[in-house]
Amino acid sequence: MQRYLVPDVMGTLARCGLAAVWLISGVLKAVDPDQTHVAVRAYDVLPEAGVEIVAAMLPWVEIALGVLLVVGAGTRVVAVASAAVLLVFIAGVTQAWARGLSIDCGCFGGGGAVAPGETAYVEELLRDTGLVLLAAWLIVRPRTLIALDTRGT
Amino acid sequence: MGGASRNDKKRRQEASDRRLAAAGIRPEAKSAPDRTPLIVVGAVVVVAVVVGLAVWFVNRPAAEAVAPAYASEVSGAVIAAGTGPVVIDVYEDYLCPQCERFAERYGDELTAALNRNEITVRYHAIAILDPLTNPEGYSTRAANAVVCSVPAGIFPAYHGWLFDSQPAEGSAGLTDEELIAAGTELGATGNFAGCVTGGTNSPAIAIETGTAAADPSLRGERGFGTPTVAIDGTKIDLNRTSWLQDAIAAG
Numbered sequence: 454m455q456r457y458l459v460p461d462v463m464g465t466l467a468r469c470g471l472a473a474v475w476l477i478s479g480v481l482k483a484v485d486p487d488q489t490h491v492a493v494r495a496y497d498v499l500p501e502a503g504v505e506i507v508a509a510m511l512p513w514v515e516i517a518l519g520v521l522l523v524v525g526a527g528t529r530v531v532a533v534a535s536a537a538v539l540l541v542f543i544a545g546v547t548q549a550w551a552r553g554l555s556i557d558c559g560c561f562g563g564g565g566a567v568a569p570g571e572t573a574y575v576e577e578l579l580r581d582t583g584l585v586l587l588a589a590w591l592i593v594r595p596r597t598l599i600a601l602d603t604r605g606t
Numbered sequence: 607m608g609g610a611s612r613n614d615k616k617r618r619q620e621a622s623d624r625r626l627a628a629a630g631i632r633p634e635a636k637s638a639p640d641r642t643p644l645i646v647v648g649a650v651v652v653v654a655v656v657v658g659l660a661v662w663f664v665n666r667p668a669a670e671a672v673a674p675a676y677a678s679e680v681s682g683a684v685i686a687a688g689t690g691p692v693v694i695d696v697y698e699d700y701l702c703p704q705c706e707r708f709a710e711r712y713g714d715e716l717t718a719a720l721n722r723n724e725i726t727v728r729y730h731a732i733a734i735l736d737p738l739t740n741p742e743g744y745s746t747r748a749a750n751a752v753v754c755s756v757p758a759g760i761f762p763a764y765h766g767w768l769f770d771s772q773p774a775e776g777s778a779g780l781t782d783e784e785l786i787a788a789g790t791e792l793g794a795t796g797n798f799a800g801c802v803t804g805g806t807n808s809p810a811i812a813i814e815t816g817t818a819a820a821d822p823s824l825r826g827e828r829g830f831g832t833p834t835v836a837i838d839g840t841k842i843d844l845n846r847t848s849w850l851q852d853a854i855a856a857g
Contacts, residue, residue, distance in 0.1 A: 485845075486665060487707040494703060497774050509662030510655050517654035526650075527643030534647070555738075555776050565703055566738060566775035602643060 457596070464597040467587040471535055472522035474584060479515030481562030486512075492564025495556040496545045514538070525600020532591035539588065543581045550574040665711075672717040674763075680756040683749065683807055683814035685729040687762065688720040692857035694850075695728045697818050697834040700748035700768050701735040701775060708833040708844065709769040715850055717762070724854050729765070731807070732815050732832055735775065744779025747802075749811045751785045754801035758794035767792065 482489045490508040493499070499507060518538070521531045542560070549556050555569045558577045596603060678687040694716075698705045719725045731749035736742050748768055755764035767788050773779045786799045801807075819830040823839050835842040835849070837857075842849045 483661075486661070487704065487711065490707060491703040495775070505662065510658035513654035513658035513661075514651060517650045521647055521650055527647035530643055530647045534651070553776075568737075601646075 460594060461596060461598050464590060464594055465599065467590045468522050468525060468528060468597045468600070471532075471584060471587045471591070472519045475515045475519030475522065475535070478561045479512045479517075479519055482559075483512035483516065485562055488562060488564065489559070492557070492559025495554070495559070495565045496549055497552075497554060498545065498548065525597055525602050528591055528597060528600060528602050529595035532588045532595065536585055536588040536592065539581050539585045543578060543585070546574055546577050546581070550578075672714045672721065674717050674720065676720040676723070676762075678756055678761045680753055683731040683753055683810040685731070685753065685756055685761065687727045687729065688723065688725060690720065690723045690725040692725045692837065692853050693728065694725055694853065695730060695836040697730045697732050697824065697830075697832055697836075699732045699735050699745050699832040700752065700772065701738060701745045701779065702832045703772070703775070705833045706769045706772045708835075709766070712850060713766065719850065719854060724857075725850075730814055730818060731811050732818055733811050734815060734819070734830070734832060738775045739773070739777060739779040741778065744773065746808050746811055747779070747782065747785065747805070750805050750807045751789070751802045753807040753811070754798055755789060755792075755794070758789060758796055758798040758801070760789060760792040760794050760798075763792050764789060764794075 482492075486508065489512060490504060493508040493511070494504045515538075518531055518535055521527060522535075542558070546558050550572075555567055555572055557564050557567045557571075557573070559565065560577060560580075591597075676688040678685055680686070696708075698708070716725070716727055720727060729752075731753050733745035733749050735745045739745070752761075752765055752768055755761050758764075771780065771784075771788070782803050786802050789798045789802070818824055818834070821830070824830050824834050824836060824841055826834070826841070833844070835844060837853050842853075846852070
């Protein structure tokens with residue numbers, strides 16, 4: 454399989470990169486549930502009950518996606534789920550920007566309202582778009598090295 | 607995919623298999639699609655959701671709110687609730703979302719300890735987020751209203767209402783009319799409406815905010831912020847969830 458080595462390595466890097474992002478962002482959110490609640494509420498989209506549920510589950514779902522990517526189990530399915538979650542994040546940040554809200558995305562912990570000059574919507578959207586591209590690679594070509602998916606081959 | 611095109615695909619597949627067979631190549635038998643990854647992924651995500659819900663359920667405050675049974679009095683912009691031996695200073699801005707979280711997380715615990723006369727809570731009405739509403743100034747108006755609520759005899763209930771109805775940062779905030787209507791509904795006595803519209807306590811709130819912001823012992827990593835809790839002049843780390851029980855045990 455020597456001739457597939459380059460795309461395999463690229464896929465593996467995409468998988469590990471996405472895994473690292475999910476694990477770090479998930480753990481940072483999980484250790485500070487109040488801050489996560491504030492961050493979710495600041496998007497001003499969901500009713501209070503929805504904020505409670507999303508803030509409670511989001512960190513753990515992120516950690517789950519990260520763990521699955523680390524071990525390389527169901528990479529294509531996880532990549533689809535990752536892209537879906539990222540698109541929701543992009544939609545959330547975009548609506549906050551469009552409505553003139555002044556918030557931090559809370560992507561890696563933190564979050565909530567910030568002073569009007571301190572928003573970073575462009576950086577946040579570019580980063581999320583980059584992560585969607587990593588997920589897209591894995592959806593198109595989920596084959597990677599050192600993965601449970603490719604055990605025995 | 608329609609039935610016709612599926613048949614078509616099958617026919618072409620068979621034709622190609624025949625050609626391969628004629629050339630002496632045997633294609634690998636196609637096994638049923640492997641659903642293992644889907645099942646593994648599904649199982650792990652379900653576990654994550656269950657963990658999330660369990661953590662939320664454990665941290666959730668009791669549905670049955672503790673009824674307050676303590677007296678409170680006001681001096682300047684500081685509301686002293688209860689008369690217990692352990693004195694806890696709480697600095698709150700009524701627009702601050704973390705203060706709402708603090709009230710939600712520790713409100714019942716504080717009320718229960720106040721009812722048992724174990725603690726005195728000195729609520730400092732702070733306004734550091736005035737620029738974050740449009741028009742500016744909701745923090746001061748809300749802080750003024752909560753100080754007004756003490757002589758009006760509706761204090762702990764009004765304090766709770768302010769956080770339950772907390773407007774979003776960047777919004778207009780609650781109007782004076784809304785602040786007054788809620789007080790009237792809770793049974794405010796005296797000239798509560800005049801106290802709210804007149805901004806009676808605004809100067810005291812400005813002084814209290816300045817004093818708190820200048821107090822080095824209240825400073826966190828990024829200066830003074832809300833909520834800040836101090837016991838005997840020492841800032842409490844609110845990440846230690848047992849801070850209140852520890853303080854009562856030590857006091």
